[in-house]
Amino acid sequence: MIHYIYDGSFEGLLTAIYEAYSRHEQPEKILKGNCLQDSLFVKYVFIETDEQKARTVYDAVKQKISPDAAKNILYAFLSENKEAGTAIYQYLKLGWRMGKRVDSAIADPWVFKVHSLRRKVSGEAGRMLGLIRFQLLSSGVYYASIEPDHNILGIIAHHFKQRIPGQDWIIHDVKRALAAIYHDNQYFIVPFEFNGPLPLDQSEMDYQNLWKEYFKDIAIKSRINPKLQRQNMPLRYWKHLIEKPGAAKDL
Amino acid sequence: MDLHTKLKILGAAAKYDVSCSSSGSSRKNRDGGLGNASLPGICHSWSDDGRCISLLKILLSNCCVFNCLYCINRASAETPRATFTPTEIAQLTVNFYKRNYIEGLFLSSAVYKNPDHTMELILNTVIKLRKEYRFNGYIHVKAIPGADPLLIEETGKYVDRMSVNIELPSNHGLKLLAPQKNRDSILKPMEFIHTRILQTREEKKLFRSAPSFVPAGQTTQLIVGATMDHDLKILRLSENLYRRFSLKRVYYSAYVPVTRHPNLPDIANPPLLREHRLYQADWLLRFYGFTTTELLDEKRPHLDAELDPKSAWALHNLHLFPVEVNTADYELLVRVPGIGVKSAKRIVMARKHHTIGYETLKRFGVALKRARHFITCRGKYYGERNISLTGLRDLLTSEVARKRNTIPTGEQLTFQALYPHAFTDNDVYTIISGEI
DSSP: OEEEEEOSSHHHHHHHHHHHHHTTOOOSEEEEGGGOOOOTTOEEEEOOOOHHHHHHHHHHIIIIIOHHHHHHHHHHHHTTOTTHHHHHHHHHHHHHHHGGGGGGOTTSHHHHHHHHHHHHHHHHHHHHHHHOOOEEBTTSOEEEEEOOSSOOHHHHHHHHHHHOTTSOEEEEETTTTEEEEEETTEEEEEEOOOOSOOOBOTTHHHHHHHHHHHHHHTSOGGGOOHHHHHHHSOGGGGGGOSSSTTGGGGO | OOHHHHHHHHHHTTTTOOOOOOOSOOOOOOTTOBOOOOTTOOOOEEOTTSOEEOEEEEESBOOOSOOOTTOTTOTTSOOOOOBOOHHHHHHHHHHHHHTTSOSEEEEEOOOOSSHHHHHHHHHHHHHIIIIISOBOSEEEEEOOTTSOHHHHHHHHTTOSEEEOOOBSSSHHHHHHHOTTOOHHHHHHHHHHHHHHHHHHHHHHHHOTTSOOOOTTOEEEEEEESSSSOOHHHHHHHHHHHHHHHOOSEEEEEEOOOOSOOTTSOOOSSOOHHHHHHHHHHHHHHHHSOOOHHHHOBTTBOSOOSSSOHHHHHHHHTGGGOOEETTTSOHHHHTTSTTOOHHHHHHHHHHTTTSOOOHHHHHHTTOOHHHHTTTEEETTEEOSOSSOOHHHHHHHHSOHHHHHHHHSOOOOOOOHHHHOGGGOOHHHHHHHHHTOO
């Protein structure tokens, strides 16, 4: 039994898929470096990331399968799910045979897995578009912190670039120590760390209070339904919401 | 009066408006202005009652000249009154929007002075937002019944969605509870908006740059449980509205008792379950190809409280089942209890390649607990055999519904409930509240 181990980057995963093909090997699993569990019966093969090989695979996916499939594997990868690497590998193997029809073969467990990972990631990204809360800093920059389950920063940054092109903003993924920083019509995703009190603009607290009061008043007392509220807005996101601050402590 | 107090009064006053969706418009960001609209809509938060907050939902004013009995803002109510200026609304909207609290503005209003004056204030506000603040986010406004069509038309050019509240399901109900409103004053603006939308669609075909008019369509809402109207009447009304005016949505809101009056029912809690069943039936009309006459008729004019409407329909049409998932048409698949639009689409897509097994159905999101009684899978039936209609009905009734049935709901026992034939309609209203 062979397991391929890659460095955790998307390029690394694509390189692993390239190698499996060119070495005529059939790895049982493709795993990230930090997911290793020693086993007697497994031969571990460490894959060295190669941008050129990764590019070759990605272009082939777009041309020989479909642009949709390329998006599927990228999103499935961003889920950071342990099985994502293996699922993507198996999905592509079927994809080379079936071409773009692979996406309708959803009775295949690997195809379904990739689709469901993609759904999870785009689902969380979609939800996060609403749940992000910017705070105006004294420097005029709007700052928001998030802790999403999946690595969705790259997906959501584009939305805010299109929506509020006139203001500078930072979206900070606290969990992954990454941030999307927007300035002058472009954004970059960079390693980022910041903790400590935010230097808020003096008007900021006033609007936060207005929002908190509004949030409280809009609920109809005779229909209070915390279960429904949590179902739509899971508790783990509350920590970074202005209207439900510190709620994560109750977890 | 400061902004906090105003928002407190006019935010709380707007909470009984149901619609908060921000879907259906793909307004682009223009010339570096602020914002855009997202076609599927975005929810930004969920309030303590579990309803989504997508738009800043406020009244422009709650000073009302009308006196609709079910409304907290009726002229005779003793409640603090306030009115926003257009600038206050614009600043609040823009600053909430920049912080990503909201997707845009939902502006409604009590009838302040008269319908024309109110509509004009609304128009001024949206013009200010669009032109002065260059706001490109979502705007939903109420068209005030009785306002000049010219004002409504002008407003429609700036907003994404407009709605006229139908309020109550029958003209009789309106007479009883909202004497200053009538069916015509509500349907007329609705029809007008519909015609203008169609006209704009034609214009857009000829000139891409033709000005838009209410691109996200119109919606309406009505109150359930404030009058004696039954579900059949309500669903028929919705069906007609969808058909005649191509409404995007009809919202139902369970009547929340805000005051006591001889013409109003005396209930302790809003009829939430009934509201839920109506929504389920509404979905069946819009996405599952059902018609009202299939779901209800004069003999059973009310939706089943214990069963979802689709299961109830299936029990009345057992001769159509079981269906084979590997061959049945899509139209029939979506009619199976436990199979929704998504899972039906998955089944149809996947069976092009393989026949589908029972396990796969589970993965596709089919609720087998219900569906297994109505399908075969590769020819095999997985439901109970030799089961009576009542037995099947019991199996389909959810745990929750069964429990709900055993807990007393706290409704007051009335003579009318005990001897329904001994009273005429008018007696009923007076007796319910005990005033004669």
